[in-house]
Amino acid sequence: MVTHFLRVVAFAASAWCFALHRRNGTGLAVDIDWNDVLMESKTTATLQSVANPPLLSNSSTRVNALESLRTVAADYVRYVPWFPYPRLAVPEINAPVINETHCSTSWDFSYADQLLLDFMASTPDVSHIINFSTTPDWMWVTDTPYTYPEDVNTIDWNYNNGTQLRDPSLKEISDYYRRLLSWYVKGGFTDECGVYHESGHHLDIEFWEILNEPDSEHDIQPDLYNRIYDAVTEAIHEVSPNTQFVGLALATRNVTWVQSFLNPANHKAGTPLDWISYHFYATPDNSTTQNEAAQSFQQADTFLGEVVQIEAARRQISPHTKTTIDELGTMDPLGSTTVYPNYTIPEEYWVWSGGIYAYIFSKLAVVGIDAIGESQLSGYPGQYPSVSLIDYHTGLPTARLRALQLIQASLRPGDKLVKTTSDETQIHAQAFETSQGQKRTLLVNKLDQVAGIQVPGFQGGTAEIVDVSTGGNPWRTEKVAGNSVNVAPYAIVVLTEA
Ligand SMILES: *[C@@H]1O[C@H](CO)[C@@H](O)[C@H](O)[C@H]1NC(C)=O
Ligand SMILES: *[C@@H]1O[C@H](CO)[C@@H](O)[C@H](O)[C@H]1NC(C)=O
Ligand SMILES: *[C@@H]1O[C@H](CO)[C@@H](O)[C@H](O)[C@H]1NC(C)=O
Ligand SMILES: *[C@@H]1O[C@H](CO)[C@@H](O)[C@H](O)[C@H]1NC(C)=O
Ligand SMILES: *[C@@H]1O[C@H](CO)[C@@H](O)[C@H](O)[C@H]1NC(C)=O
Ligand SMILES: *[C@@H]1O[C@H](CO)[C@@H](O)[C@H](O)[C@H]1NC(C)=O
Ligand SMILES: *[C@@H]1O[C@H](CO)[C@@H](O)[C@H](O)[C@H]1NC(C)=O
Ligand SMILES: *[C@@H]1O[C@H](CO)[C@@H](O)[C@H](O)[C@H]1NC(C)=O
Helix, strand or coil: CHHHHHHHHHHHHHHHHHHCCCCCCCCEECEEEEEEEEEECCCEEEEEEEECHHHCCCCCCHHHHHHHHHHHCCCCEEEEECCCCHHHHCCECCCCEECCCCEECCECCHHHHHHHHHHHHCCCCCCEEECCCCCCHHHECCCCCCCCCCCCCCCCCCCCCCCCECCCCCHHHHHHHHHHHHHHHCCEEECCCCCEEECCCCCCCCEEECCCCCCCCCCCCHHHHHHHHHHHHHHHHHHCCCCEEEEEEECCCCHHHHHHHHCHHHCCCCCCCCEEEEEEEECCCCCCHHHHHHHHHHHHHHHHHHHHHHHHHHHHHCCCCEEEEEEEEECCCCCCCCCCCCCCCCHHHHHHHHHHHHHHHHHHHHHCCCEEEECCCCCECCECHHHCCECCCCCCECHHHHHHHHHHHHCCCCCEEEEEECCCCCEEEEEEECCCCCEEEEEEECCCCCEEEECCCCCCEEEEEECCCCCCCCCEEEEECCCEEEECCCCEEEEEEC
């Protein structure tokens, strides 16, 4: 383990030294040592889908969106009903009404079922991380009772209120999740009034994530999070004993949270600490394409440093716990939450954003992260349009989705990552040998200039390319004759030796 870390550090340092010798975008050398295997990749490239109205059964883009999802469905694909749509995310939207003469509940899965069952049907034969992250607001102590919007299309940023659960014993929240799981895996459940609700669902839920971004939602502190995690995982295991759990889902990369969560002394004996998760978004503020991309690659480098710190803590405290970085994305400052009037997110954006994912994926494969999930299938004005993997007008893929698909098709768990050095100021490169013995190199051009590169020893083959000209279409394949390759601006390229 220690040796491996030193290698990563040495690798980063040599790449940095190499940058001193860059030659202005032409003749950039990519040096590969096929005999120096850094490690066998165990990283899965995947994505998350956040449930929202464009995915409802009556939406005109639903069919294309689900087909796009099917194109990139991979293990650990993550599904998150989220709080801005209370009626889509919370199947028990009102508190039960229980008094001496009356007992009624509001359980209603009509939206939750539409969305989850479509998601499951579009992601066959892979494992799923399901995260009904939003707890009902009525379980939290708030100053005034809160009313959610009746219209399912309305985005409500105020839903997630309160910092204290009204039932501090955690029985209420555990019962909620036990019933929810039981609906999906055991065919139904008995509600608070003793009434049985039959679903007929017998899904296999492999992974369940506990809450979302507790470091920003409800202002939860690590101690409360750990207690909720223990109580809810115990309740879920009663109805779905084989489900594994994903903890944390941090918005920030806060090592204090990771250390607290991974310490068995902070949990009930026997609580499984299977996985942790955390998130990263590049959020540039300079709205010209070139500056956005440059800022985003810089922020990505900061994030990569944070991952190394978290990994050090994880390896020390709980080495068997796996990691999924299950939200990775970028935002166009003019299209972050909504889209500015008269602004169209440019094609270049979707390409360099795909490049950020490819870059981080490549760097973290060498660190040994288990799964890296791109965020998010469906975004649209009001809900992070520039984080979308599909075109929100049509539901068809963007270049971000194609870049993810290209990585999935090329670099798989089991491939051998070998020592690769390049001028990281313009070109990121990572070579690998597939389990079938094919020699491949992933290239990411970080700039909007063509990069003329030399790959000593490369004797020709093919280049598969996602760039501005291919956009949301499938990548193009070109023949490469010698060892010089021109990499288009912001392109994501996979070279395969003949
Ligand atoms: C290198 O790039 C700089 C800045 O774009 C430019 O001024 C210079 O002429 C280039 N040099 C060569 C040799 O292309
Ligand atoms: C879909 O149905 C919901 C209610 O079930 C409605 O609020 C929404 O406007 C409908 N969307 C479309 C596109 O018709
Ligand atoms: C019990 O709740 C029902 C429904 O809210 C209400 O109509 C009824 O008046 C309540 N009864 C008592 C005794 O509070
Ligand atoms: C919920 O939170 C929002 C934003 O913090 C706040 O404006 C609103 O007053 C809160 N509502 C309640 C009922 O606490
Ligand atoms: C569950 O999803 C929410 C919403 O995206 C996210 O903030 C949270 O981190 C997720 N939980 C885990 C454990 O990943
Ligand atoms: C990390 O989380 C801890 C616990 O919530 C908090 O006290 C600390 O301020 C956080 N650190 C950062 C940098 O946000
Ligand atoms: C954006 O980048 C341009 C070019 O580097 C620079 O002139 C400008 O000051 C930057 N704007 C901001 C807000 O950082
Ligand atoms: C958007 O474009 C229209 C038509 O060109 C123009 O009338 C309008 O003022 C523009 N709006 C903004 C906010 O620039």
